[in-house]
Amino acid sequence: MSMFEKPFESTSNGGSRETLRKHLVAALAEFVGTFLFLYFAFAGHTMAVQQASDQGRNGTNSAQTVIFISMSYGFSLLVTAWSLYRISGGLFNPAVTLGLCISGNLPWIRAAFLFPAQMLGGIVAAALVSCMIPGPIAVINTTLAPGMSIAQGAFFEMFLTCELVLAVLILAAEKSKDTYIAPVGIGLALFVAEIAGMSYSICQAWKLRSTDG
Known part of the structure; x- marks a missing residue:
């Protein structure tokens, strides 16, 4: 079965209420899932930067720190998506949601x-991490690495996002007897994308850590 359930279609009042209920339940699950995914990802990201014992060139994160950060995002998505995919599909990302709509796997x-549930979940996650964990939340900000132009960064991020969306489309949206383990592949896809992405973004993290310390 596909991870993405089509809403119940009916012209009756009872059917309309049931459809609205399903939309609201899915939105609530996406809010909770996005919050949990990013809360633990941001917390792990902050920990990796604050506890780093070395740094990369030009003041960027070292390769070891990049791996720890990437694991925080990839495994947080894996666990959260696997827990909640039966309710909403476990999207937790507006870009993934848009890709599923364009491909016809998710109704507009x-x-x-x-969309608003996912964005609100991310905002709340960042706010709580900022309140609960010492140090600047700005270490998770995305910035371009030295020598990388805005155009290069835009296309680079485009391909990284495509990696994640493609994994969702092939592993989760496509009907298969293996769909139930799709969150594993999706989490690993994010992990792979983050390894490359973290090398050319979040490059101000070491400087912020040093200044704060």
């Missing part, structure tokens, strides 16, 4: 409920 009306 469902996406209208999911």
Whole structure:
């Protein structure tokens, strides 16, 4: 079965209420899932930067720190998506939601409920990490690495996002007897993308850590 359930279609009032209920339940699951995914990812990211014993060239994160950060995001997504995919599909990302809508795997009306829930979940996650963990939340900000232009960064991020969206489309949206383990592949896809992405973004993290210390 696909991880993405089509909303119940009916012209009756009872059917309309049931459809609205499903949209709201999915939106709530996306809010909770996005919050949990990013809360633990941001916390792990902050920990990796604050506890780093070395740094890369030009003041960027070292390769070891990049791996720890990438694991925080990839495994946090894996666990959270595997826990909640039966409710909403475990998207937790507006870009993934948009890709599923464009491919016809998710109705646009469902996406209208999911987009704000996902963004709000990310905002709340960042706010709570900022309140609970010492040190600047700015270490998770995305910035271009030295020598990388805005155009290069835009296309680089485009390919990284495509890696994640493609994994969701092939592993989760496509009907298969292996769909239930799709969150594993999706989490690993994010892990792989983060390894490359973290090398050319978040490059101000070491400087912020040093200044704060």
